[in-house]
Amino acid sequence: MTGRLARVEVRRYLARAGVRWLVIGMVAAVLVTGFAAWRSSRPPTEGDLAQAQATYELQKTNWEQFGAQLVADCRNTQEQARQRDPNADLACDQMAPTVEQFLPHRATFADAAQGWLSQVATFLLLLSLIVGATFVAAEFSTGAMSTWLTFEPRRGHVFGSKAVVVTLMTGIAALVVSGLAVGVFWAATAINHATGHTTGRTFTDLGSQSGRIAVATAGAALLGAALGFLTRHTAAVIAVVIGWLIAIDGIVLQALMDAPRWGAALNLQAWLSAGYEQTVGITGCITDSTGITGCNGTKLVITMTQAGLAIAALIAVVTALALVVFRRRDVA
Amino acid sequence: MADLAVSTRGLRKTYRARGRRVVAVEALDLEVPAGGVHGFLGPNGSGKTTTIRMLLGLVRPDSGDMSVFGTPVPRGLPAVVGRIGAIVEAPKFFWHFSGRRNLELLAQAIGVDRHQVGVVLGDVGLADRADSDVRTYSLGMRQRLAIAATLLKDPDLLIFDEPTNGLDPAGIREVRSTMRGLADRGKTVLVSSHILTEVQQIADTLSIVARGRLVASGPVHELLSAGGAAPVRVGVADRDAASHLLRGRGWTVSDEGSDLVVTGATSLDVNRALALAGMYAHELRTERADLEQVFLDLTETEPLASTGRRAK
Numbered sequence: 001m002t003g004r005l006a007r008v009e010v011r012r013y014l015a016r017a018g019v020r021w022l023v024i025g026m027v028a029a030v031l032v033t034g035f036a037a038w039r040s041s042r043p044p045t046e047g048d049l050a051q052a053q054a055t056y057e058l059q060k061t062n063w064e065q066f067g068a069q070l071v072a073d074c075r076n077t078q079e080q081a082r083q084r085d086p087n088a089d090l091a092c093d094q095m096a097p098t099v100e101q102f103l104p105h106r107a108t109f110a111d112a113a114q115g116w117l118s119q120v121a122t123f124l125l126l127l128s129l130i131v132g133a134t135f136v137a138a139e140f141s142t143g144a145m146s147t148w149l150t151f152e153p154r155r156g157h158v159f160g161s162k163a164v165v166v167t168l169m170t171g172i173a174a175l176v177v178s179g180l181a182v183g184v185f186w187a188a189t190a191i192n193h194a195t196g197h198t199t200g201r202t203f204t205d206l207g208s209q210s211g212r213i214a215v216a217t218a219g220a221a222l223l224g225a226a227l228g229f230l231t232r233h234t235a236a237v238i239a240v241v242i243g244w245l246i247a248i249d250g251i252v253l254q255a256l257m258d259a260p261r262w263g264a265a266l267n268l269q270a271w272l273s274a275g276y277e278q279t280v281g282i283t284g285c286i287t288d289s290t291g292i293t294g295c296n297g298t299k300l301v302i303t304m305t306q307a308g309l310a311i312a313a314l315i316a317v318v319t320a321l322a323l324v325v326f327r328r329r330d331v332a
Numbered sequence: 333m334a335d336l337a338v339s340t341r342g343l344r345k346t347y348r349a350r351g352r353r354v355v356a357v358e359a360l361d362l363e364v365p366a367g368g369v370h371g372f373l374g375p376n377g378s379g380k381t382t383t384i385r386m387l388l389g390l391v392r393p394d395s396g397d398m399s400v401f402g403t404p405v406p407r408g409l410p411a412v413v414g415r416i417g418a419i420v421e422a423p424k425f426f427w428h429f430s431g432r433r434n435l436e437l438l439a440q441a442i443g444v445d446r447h448q449v450g451v452v453l454g455d456v457g458l459a460d461r462a463d464s465d466v467r468t469y470s471l472g473m474r475q476r477l478a479i480a481a482t483l484l485k486d487p488d489l490l491i492f493d494e495p496t497n498g499l500d501p502a503g504i505r506e507v508r509s510t511m512r513g514l515a516d517r518g519k520t521v522l523v524s525s526h527i528l529t530e531v532q533q534i535a536d537t538l539s540i541v542a543r544g545r546l547v548a549s550g551p552v553h554e555l556l557s558a559g560g561a562a563p564v565r566v567g568v569a570d571r572d573a574a575s576h577l578l579r580g581r582g583w584t585v586s587d588e589g590s591d592l593v594v595t596g597a598t599s600l601d602v603n604r605a606l607a608l609a610g611m612y613a614h615e616l617r618t619e620r621a622d623l624e625q626v627f628l629d630l631t632e633t634e635p636l637a638s639t640g641r642r643a644k
Contacts, residue, residue: 008441017428143424146390147481150418151441153389153409330391 005161026177029123034184040107041194052102059097108196109189121213128217132224133237140232171218178210226322270307337520338364343396356382358544371535372524379544380524417482418491423474427467452480472503563595567615
């Protein structure tokens with residue numbers, strides 16, 4: 001019966017207008033980001049070159065006048081820095097201006113594709129949350145849930161089939177869209193001959209990132225569905241998530257902890273970025289004999305595994321609560 | 333005791349509303365015999381829909397026992413749900429799906445062949461509009477689609493909750509005919525309604541509820557006869573003399589417009605008494621006892637909403 005229910009839910013999922021909008025939204029996000037990738041990887045225009053040349057000429061005059069002194073100062077500072085860190089390198093030999101320094105930054109696929117994919121992931125996560133919520137909440141708002149339960153009264157089966165289908169289908173859709181996005185970014189930069197220095201590692205990293213996005217997106221859909229079972233309204237689901245991010249992540253955890261390592265948004269970021277590391281507090285500063293002050297801070301490190309487990313635990317708790325409530329609560 | 337399709341014992345359900353408990357169903361003992369149409373009659377808010385929802389496992393009772401075909405529910409509902417087809421209040425479907433797709437999903441869920449969808453859509457006269465979105469259906473069409481959905485399982489027990497709400501006269505007649513036809517095929521039809529005439533026309537047996545409690549139950553003809561002697565309406569030229577005469581016989585007489593209404597006597601008694609006194613009625617009619625009168629006699633509550641007319 002459960003397999004049959006799941007097949008029904010798959011048919012319903014694929015036929016839902018909300019899912020069509022999800023796909024349209026995902027593809028739109030990919031195309032918009034792809035367009036941005038194309039723009040940012042374009043070669044400089046004649047105007048850009050002329051402006052860069054003019055700026056270069058101005059800087060060159062300054063350099064001829066003060067360059068030697070600037071290099072000497074730089075080397076002096078570098079020597080002092082090497083007393084604390086023997087590997088300190090202030091690139092004093094590369095201070096001379098060049099025309100390229102004054103050209104607009106030109107992105108390449110190799111350097112920027114992961115960043116672009118992260119931008120797409122934000123849309124995917126939001127859309128998936130909404131799809132998960134509406135997939136369940138619409139049944140309550142239309143009353144179709146009560147009709148459904150007169151055909152299949154085992155609420156655990158009904159809950160399970162919906163949760164599994166919305167999770168898997170949305171995750172698969174996100175994986176496909178991520179693959180599409182990588183292809184679009186490649187094409188957009190290739191048009192401009194700006195794919196950069198790509199290696200096997202470039203694509204392995206992108207594949208790994210796509211996988212993490214797909215898992216996170218599936219989790220967002222499951223969370224949306226679980227909250228849909230709890231609140232029975234899509235708008236309420238969105239309000240709960242925003243409220244959580246503001247009240248719990250933004251206020252409570254910040255107030256209670258110096259390093260809010262349990263924040264949902266932070267762990268999500270850590271998961272998507274395959275880890276997170278940041279100096280979050282100054283523990284002490286020392287000024288050396290040369291007058292340079294160095295400070296030590298507390299490092300907040302969240303590994304990808306830790307982040308994944310934290311998010312999975314949060315979703316599991318909400319889902320379990322939703323199941324208990326759905327099994328016990330009256331359905332109008 | 334005849335086999336029971338539905339049985340409840342001591343059923344109770346309360347809701348929390350505006351900070352206080354509201355009793356929807358109280359100590360309800362309901363028995364629906366297998367086969368035939370059983371009317372579940374009561375005014376709006378008397379607990380009919382709540383009772384049906386509890387039987388279907390949509391609402392949890394506070395206390396009491398329920399069974400369907402001898403199987404305790406809601407615990408045993410998965411075992412008997414295949415024998416139950418139900419429409420609770422307004423038919424509810426996925427609005428952006430066609431009628432056919434809605435039924436196909438339900439059919440797939442219960443393992444019924446897709447071919448059966450076309451059959452039941454034809455049975456309820458929806459074959460022509462089967463591929464239109466449900467949101468474009470009239471209320472009557474949605475009601476017929478709901479009936480088609482219940483027929484997918486070929487159930488032994490059909491539960492219709494206020495099935496003719498919002499339907500036009502032709503639709504009402506069609507639904508009544510469908511329910512009667514199902515009962516004639518050996519099915520048990522439990523129909524809840526607040527409309528007296530509807531229940532009176534099709535029900536074999538009846539349960540009357542008021543304020544969540546059962547106030548009467550049994551075959552319709554027995555409940556009607558339990559209402560006592562029917563009043564007799566008399567049209568006579570000399571109303572004052574006739575009224576005096578009939579009261580003198582110990583009967584109750586009331587003026588209603590140009591007529592007298594006599595209770596406690598048959599039309600034959602009244603006719604004989606008037607004739608012996610040399611008075612002749614130009615109208616003499618026994619008012620038919622109906623469920624509204626029975627209901628009022630039994631419950632002494634406010635009159636029920638009715639599409640029919642009260643006896644005049």
